[in-house]
Amino acid sequence: MGRPVAVVGTGIAKYGVRNDASIAELAWEAIHGALAEAGVEQKDIDIVVVGNVGGWSSEPLSSVVLLEYAGMSGKPVYRVEAACATGSAAIKAAHDAIASGEADLALVVGVERMNESPTPIVVEFIGRAGNYFWEFENFGLTFPGYYALYATAYMDKYRATEEDLCRVAVKNHYYASFNPKAHFPRKISLEQCMQSRYIAWPLKLFDSSPITDGAAAVVLASEELAKKLTDSPVWIEAIGMASDTSNLSKRPDFLVHRASLWAAERAFKKLGIEREESYKHFDFANVHDAFTIAEILAYEALGFAKWGEGYKLVREEQTYIGGLIPVNLDGGLKAKGHPIGATGVGMAVEHVRQLQQRVEKERQAPIVKGRSLAHNVGGTGHYAFITVYSLEKPRRP
Amino acid sequence: MSQREQIEEFFKQMIGFAETMKQSVGVPLVFDQKSGAALWLDQRELTLRFTISVERIRKFFEALSEGKVLATRCKETGTIYFPPQVDCPDAPGSEVEWIEMPREGELLTWTVIYTKPYSFSHYNDYTVGIARFPNGVNVLAWVRESDPGKLRVGMKVRLEVVKREPEGYLTYELVPVEEGQ
Numbered sequence A: 001m002g003r004p005v006a007v008v009g010t011g012i013a014k015y016g017v018r019n020d021a022s023i024a025e026l027a028w029e030a031i032h033g034a035l036a037e038a039g040v041e042q043k044d045i046d047i048v049v050v051g052n053v054g055g056w057s058s059e060p061l062s063s064v065v066l067l068e069y070a071g072m073s074g075k076p077v078y079r080v081e082a083a084c085a086t087g088s089a090a091i092k093a094a095h096d097a098i099a100s101g102e103a104d105l106a107l108v109v110g111v112e113r114m115n116e117s118p119t120p121i122v123v124e125f126i127g128r129a130g131n132y133f134w135e136f137e138n139f140g141l142t143f144p145g146y147y148a149l150y151a152t153a154y155m156d157k158y159r160a161t162e163e164d165l166c167r168v169a170v171k172n173h174y175y176a177s178f179n180p181k182a183h184f185p186r187k188i189s190l191e192q193c194m195q196s197r198y199i200a201w202p203l204k205l206f207d208s209s210p211i212t213d214g215a216a217a218v219v220l221a222s223e224e225l226a227k228k229l230t231d232s233p234v235w236i237e238a239i240g241m242a243s244d245t246s247n248l249s250k251r252p253d254f255l256v257h258r259a260s261l262w263a264a265e266r267a268f269k270k271l272g273i274e275r276e277e278s279y280k281h282f283d284f285a286n287v288h289d290a291f292t293i294a295e296i297l298a299y300e301a302l303g304f305a306k307w308g309e310g311y312k313l314v315r316e317e318q319t320y321i322g323g324l325i326p327v328n329l330d331g332g333l334k335a336k337g338h339p340i341g342a343t344g345v346g347m348a349v350e351h352v353r354q355l356q357q358r359v360e361k362e363r364q365a366p367i368v369k370g371r372s373l374a375h376n377v378g379g380t381g382h383y384a385f386i387t388v389y390s391l392e393k394p395r396r397p
Numbered sequence B: 001m002s003q004r005e006q007i008e009e010f011f012k013q014m015i016g017f018a019e020t021m022k023q024s025v026g027v028p029l030v031f032d033q034k035s036g037a038a039l040w041l042d043q044r045e046l047t048l049r050f051t052i053s054v055e056r057i058r059k060f061f062e063a064l065s066e067g068k069v070l071a072t073r074c075k076e077t078g079t080i081y082f083p084p085q086v087d088c089p090d091a092p093g094s095e096v097e098w099i100e101m102p103r104e105g106e107l108l109t110w111t112v113i114y115t116k117p118y119s120f121s122h123y124n125d126y127t128v129g130i131a132r133f134p135n136g137v138n139v140l141a142w143v144r145e146s147d148p149g150k151l152r153v154g155m156k157v158r159l160e161v162v163k164r165e166p167e168g169y170l171t172y173e174l175v176p177v178e179e180g181q
Helices: A023-038 A062-069 A086-099 A119-127 A132-136 A143-158 A162-176 A190-195 A223-229 A258-271 A292-301 A310-315 A332-336 A340-355 B003-025 B055-064
Strands: A005-012 A047-051 A077-080 A105-113 A198-201 A213-222 A234-243 A284-286 A371-378 A383-390 B029-031 B038-040 B070-074 B096-100 B104-113 B126-132 B138-143 B156-164 B169-176
Touching (some): A005 A023, A005 A086, A005 A223, A023 A105, A023 A213, A062 A077, A077 A086, A086 A105, A086 A383, A105 A340, A119 A143, A143 B104, A143 B126, A162 A190, A162 A292, A162 A310, A162 A332, A213 A223, A213 A340, A234 A340, A258 A371, A258 A383, A284 A340, A292 A310, A292 A332, A340 A371, A340 A383, B055 B096, B055 B169, B104 B138, B126 B156
Parallel strands (some): A047 A077, A284 A371, B138 B169
Antiparallel strands (some): A005 A234, A198 B104, A234 A383, A371 A383, B029 B038, B070 B096, B104 B126
16 A cells, blocks of 8 residues: 555646647646646656557657657656556556655656547557457457447346437536537437447447547645645545456356456455445546446446446436436546546546536536545456545555 | 448548648648648558467367367366467466367357448458357357347357358358257
């Protein structure tokens, strides 16, 4: 566990098709914001961790490129990768550097420029993110395809409907409409979602998160520095991680998102809380809604709903503000967008600002418990991260 | 127009535009259709084609030509591996033996891929499913049925070696078994 770690500065670039900016320029928008908010300069930073997946974008050593642009060449830096959970992995790495005493001030940057390649190439790269040789080479799965395998099995077993899936999209677009940084800051209707074309049956275009460019950054600090820099630090209270098989065929069923379940169990053990009805302990949550079915599976894995009843939460609007637990108040991956390497860092930005009650009022969660949960999946449950943010300094043994 | 033809047409137009720009302003600029942002069209092109070692699992590919789909089994623990692997992580040092996969399994789940990856864009829409076999092993493969409505969880499927066209190589497929057959 080590020393307590606080977030003392946040920055986020507008998510969307960002053909107006190179990867370094886009990263700088977020870095600049985070440093300014923390009230620190580049020279104060001890270590930088960059979350960027790449492949679809041109710079293979993106971390070094964006550091040079940000006037930080020479600083210790490395890039981490955990597929769509890359941003959460970057936060974990920087957290550990501070917790261990190796650093006092760390900068985490998540950035992705997916639109440097045309859509079919991006679809190919994401489709390869599973087991390339045994599941992509011969069978050409896509990312919606992998999640569709979960959706088919889940809907058959529990009688959830395509409308239920679309309700997730409607909710997340609703909150995105109040988030100017979102890729799609607009509401959609259930009919619009239901009428969108199938991309991987039974999933439709509006069940799917978009191909997004974006960047987000946070400055992490040790307790001593955090107290000097801010009156309202947000602490990283616990991180739980897990993985699952690369081959989907090696998973026993497609009803339980195992990596999420295991990551949650590990995080909750650190918090000393039960998984069942875990929502009681949080003011709000972000869950990894790369596809609508993923949000429903997450409700169950995280203990917000009983097994097989996740879809009822969204049917009964229990994950809107005022319900059991508001989920994805920034629009989620679905409507805020999913710039792969930036997503987990973008969640951190959202959680800090929500807990400090400074997001747009229409999407501000009531902050009572002072604690929130961010769930970030890599691949199709190949990785999972649960990061718990808190206004209260964590008690460390 | 197939998805492949649409993509090729898109590339052709973009390259054509960049050529015109090279002649007029000297550099390969293209413009974002929505925002008008200037983009440099990369003048370097890379083909990715890997050579992947299958030396230790050659038997699997040799068996395909006999119409068989093989798995491996750890001699010490009895664990069956599919995709086949030659090492037993539960019993380091133990050997595996090659066994034939059962012919008939039950469909667990499926999807139909409409929006395809670039390297699959020349195929018609295809169905991918996962079936469970009596030896407890799951297999993911194409399912020979393009209408998702005709499939159901638990239906019997046969594991068949097939030739994948137009590439003309052997792989395996899940074939729904007609009721009463």
